[in-house]
Amino acid sequence: MSKKLKVIWDFRGPASQKTAEHFVIHLEEYLKGNTLKSHGHGSEIRSDMIAIAFLIIGTEDLEQVKNELKPHRAEWVETPSA
Numbered sequence: 001m002s003k004k005l006k007v008i009w010d011f012r013g014p015a016s017q018k019t020a021e022h023f024v025i026h027l028e029e030y031l032k033g034n035t036l037k038s039h040g041h042g043s044e045i046r047s048d049m050i051a052i053a054f055l056i057i058g059t060e061d062l063e064q065v066k067n068e069l070k071p072h073r074a075e076w077v078e079t080p081s082a
Contacts, residue, residue: 007071009053020051
């Protein structure tokens with residue numbers, strides 16, 4: 001297992017689910033145009049008023065993502081070693 005970072009964007013309000021899903025489309029476009037290695041991405045519904053979009057990255061990509069995409073927060077996650 002290898003430690004990775006799950007960078008997270010929070011969305012709140014009645015349209016949070018749709019907003020998070022749409023943001024994932026932009027994340028996919030960003031991944032296609034950059035050399036960043038994604039270990040997963042998607043959206044999750046936390047409640048009917050809160051949803052998140054996330055991208056799982058290695059620590060070597062943190063500065064780039066932090067500066068260019070400005071995530072709201074991050075948390076450590078365990079991923080299978082490649």
